[in-house]
Amino acid sequence: MSKLYIAAFLVAFLSVNVLAAPFEELMEIDGRADVENYRLPTEILPWNYDLKLAPYLQDSDGVKQFTFDGEVTIEINSTINTNTLILHSKNLNYTTSEYWAADAPTNRTALGAGTLNSVTDKLQFNLSTPLEAGKTYYLHFIYIGTMDDDMHGFYRSYYLDADNNTQWIGSTQFQTHHARRAFPSFDEPKFKATFKVTIRRHRDFKSFANTNIAQTTADGEYQEDVYQPTPRMSTYILAFLVSKFERRNDTNFGVIARPEYYNQTEYSFDVGRKILSALDNYFGINYYEMGNDKMDMAAIPDFSAGAMENWGLLTYRERALLYDQSSTTLSAKQSIAGVVAHEQTHMWFGDLVTCDWWSYTWLNEGFARYFQYFGTAMVETEMGLDQQFIVDQVQSVMNMDSTNSTNPMSDPDTNTPSDLSRMFNSISYNKGASIIRMVRHAMGEENFKNSLNAYLKKHAYTNTVPENLLDIWLSYWPNSTVQYAEAVFRSFTEQVGYPVITVTVSDNKQSFSVKQERFLLKDQNTSNTELLYTVPISYTTSDRKDFSDTTPKFYLEASTATVSKDLNTSIDWIILNVQESGYYRVNYDEKTWTAIHSSLHSNNWGDIHELNRAQIVDDLLNFARAGILSYEKALEVLEYLESETNYLPWSSAFTGYTYINIRLGNDTEQFANYIQELTKTVYEKLGFDESSNDTALDIYNRAKVLSWACKFGKTECISKVKEYFANINTTPVPVNIRSVVYCNALRYGNESDYDCYSTNLTQVHLRLNKPSSLVYWVVLKMKHSLKNISMLF
Incomplete structure (x- = not known):
């Protein structure tokens, strides 16, 4: 079947079904009726917390298991005369609450019961002796807290060790407003203070916190770890960990994990030190000179966030930190490095x-x-x-x-x-x-x-x-x-949103004009529709082809409807937003799209930078989706993908085609033929076998291209997958295409294939650092309905 016939079918179908289909927006549902004031007054400022915690994690702790004893002394300063004290508290039961002036430490006054707002977590005390402006005071609380299993506050979780024994751990996640579940606090980012932490633990456990241990003292079967004071910081980046984990470390940098996975900490340990050094140099401030002379990165079995930037004790999901060379894909390895860099950057942007x-x-x-x-x-x-x-x-x-x-x-x-x-x-x-x-x-x-x-x-x-x-x-x-x-x-x-810049080239091709409007996937009659922006505009033309200069050539101001620019020469095409350096889309007049189309379909299609080819692909598919351009025009230009072999344009294309495939529903036969023809060249170039000349982007592209080729019924792809599957017990599947092989073997397999693979898959699923193995497991459990799930892979 000809490519033109397939494209014609898609245009006809999409014109009826995509543009007329309802558009699903990401909605935020807020059911609150009355908005209360969740913020604290700013007249009382904390300066230091002296915090002591004793968690109970063992079965032998009896009724105290999964609770903790807490004691905190908070140094505060009041900027006004006041008899009202408000701070945050949640799920804490107090046995002592008192305060005193720094200049009268023996004259302690009870705070009383206080009034707790269970919605805002604000605990208010009406003081019998007012605080005086400019004076320092101390607040003292003794209390009991609960270590819940919801991964917020000071919480409990567990894992099964190598002997299948349950091992309990105590960990923290305080962002954004959960420090108040571990100790009464001024639990907002702006209330920075220093923290001196003491952890009392059973001697079978170890503790870790933001800073290094200053001293440890023994008390029978228990030990107390007293930590060095932290730098001045917000409550949400305080952290501590009580566990039986091991630490891979040099003098001041470490990676912490359960003992069974110690060998999988080497990559994050090495790349973490390198990235930290690179960031030191770039930001011009050495991390170890910012007030904390150590950095640990801890892998936590149960963790609600992907990772957390606690100053000096960065915490991660295990799969975000641990690397197994034999089974971790390059993509997952890249993710580990990226998340490490993300959290380390927070030491400056977020912590400091x-x-x-x-x-x-x-x-x-x-x-x-x-x-x-x-x-x-x-x-x-x-x-x-x-x-x-x-x-x-x-x-x-x-x-x-x-x-x-x-x-x-x-x-x-x-x-x-x-x-x-x-x-x-x-x-x-x-x-x-x-x-x-x-x-x-x-x-x-x-x-x-x-x-x-x-x-x-x-x-x-x-x-x-x-x-x-x-x-x-x-x-x-x-x-x-x-x-x-x-x-x-x-x-x-x-402002919300971003603009689409529309370019019109003059008839003599020696000048052009631009105008803007907010880009929306669906027309909306709201005030936000008319938003305008001041936009840095970069461009290059067919006579220069300079995609290295991303400096704006001019600025399109929000107050200016249209701007015209002379080119001083005749051009074939112009491309705005060089290397997609700006946050906007670009649409062109008919003749310019035709010129870009001709260039992309020539032998010199590589003259247009890969980032801009990806931009063109993404813009075209979204213009068609929004009804700004016809699908006929978009698909006509995108026929150039038959020659494209680079990752970035294909990544943009697959994202856009995913939307089309969803809209087509069950009418996918013609679309499948279209995808097979479009991907023929890149499929043949990449194949299943990695080459020593492959770049990382080639490896990522191979996985995407094979996935789409197999999904849409390419015979050679399916045969190769089945061949790998038939030999799975004797020949390992290359790690970077395992998801393609496993998922499509299950997609096109029969009942005996599922049964044969069940044991093998169970073993894969139970091993660490296989985020995709959970997907395989779900597929296996859903085997009877798998072939009806069009977009699972």
Whole structure:
């Protein structure tokens, strides 16, 4: 069947079924009726916590098992005269609560019962003796807490050791508002203080905390570990761990894991030290000179977050930190390095300098996500993370940000716990990192790097709002364009969404004009539809083909409807947003799309940078989805993919085609033929066998291409999968295509194949660091309905 016939079928089908189909937006449901004030007053400031905890984790602890004894003394200073004290507390039962002035330590006064608001977790005391402005006081509490199994606060979890015995551990997760479950506290990021922690534990256990142990004393079967004081920091990055774990370490850097997985800590140990050194150099502040002379990274069996940036005791899910050379894919290895870089970046962006409130989560997470890619790329240069950024981060968040259910990066409407959770979404992470990258290209690398050094040094041990970062960036922005900097910053951080820039080339092809509107996947009649932005515009043309210069050639201001520019020469094509350095889409007039189409279909299609080819693919499929361009036009240009063999354009294509496949439902025969023809060249180039010349991106591309080829019925692909499967007990499947082989062997297998594979799969599932093995296991359990699940793989 001809490619044109298949494309015609898809155009006809999609015109009826895709554009008319209802659009599912990501919705945030907030059922609150009345918004209470969750924030603490700012007139009382904590300076130090002296915290002592004694967890009970053993069966022999009887009724006390899974509880902990706590005692804390908080040094505070009041900036006003007041007889009201408010702090946070949750699920703590107090036996002692008192306070005294620093200059009268023997004159202790009971705080009384206090009033607890169970919604806001605010514990209020009405003081019999008022606090005086400018004086130092101490609050003292003795209490009992519960170690729940919900992975928040100071919680319990367990694992089965090599002898199948249950081993209990006590771990923490305090972000965003769970330190109050371990000790009464001023549990907001802006209330920074120092912490002196003491952990009392059974001698069979070990404890770890943010800092090094200052001393350990024995008390019968128990020991007390007293830790060095922390730097001045927020409550949410305090952490401790009580377990039987082992530590791989040098003088001041370690990786902690259960003993059975000690051998899988080597890679994260090595790459962690390298990344930390690279970040030291880039940020201009040595980590070990910031007030904490050690860093541990701990692998936790039960952990709600992917990882957590506790200062000096970074915690991770096991699969995010542990590497088994025989079974971990290159993609998973890359993920380990990236998550390590992400959490280590937080030592500067989040720990040393912290967002003032969760409204500005992107000040922490945007930089961490940015250096997750570009920091790792400083060390693991062969992984190509700097290139993957646009498909993983920029393009992925654009879909979410093209709906009216999105939120701005800086969101003042952040108050409740559900609001806080909402801020940890792809807008703070992906968009935050994308805007940071756009600023870097606009400022230039050297200015950008110097600005971050200045920001960190100026605001060390304090909290910031976006204006603090803007002030620094304005100081380092090139003088020739600094007048646009603030408008760019506010356009993209304070407003939702992003623009589509429409380009019209003059008839003589010697000039062009641009205009903008907000890009939406579905027309919405709201005020946000009319948003405009100040946009840095970079471009290159067919006569220059300079894709190395990402510096903006001009700025399209929000206040200007249309801008025209002379080219001083006749061109065939123009491409805006060089290397997709800006956070916007680009649409062209008919003749320019035709010219780009011709260039991509020529033998010189590689003249257009790979990042821009990926951008063109992503933009076209989203324009068709939104009804801005016809599917006929989009698919016509994308026929060039028959010659494309690089990962980034194919990654963009597969993302867009996934949406089409979902919309087609059961009418996939023609689409399957289309995919088989489109992927023929790249399939034949990559095949199943890795080559010594393969780049990391080739390896990732192979897995994607094979997955799609097998999924859509390519005979050679299915035969090869079955061949691997038939020999699975004698010939190991190459690690980087195991997901393709296992999933498609199950997809196209019969009942005896499932039974044969069940034992083998069980063994794979029970081993560590197989995030995809859980998928295989689910597939096995769903074998009777597998072939009806069109998008499972």
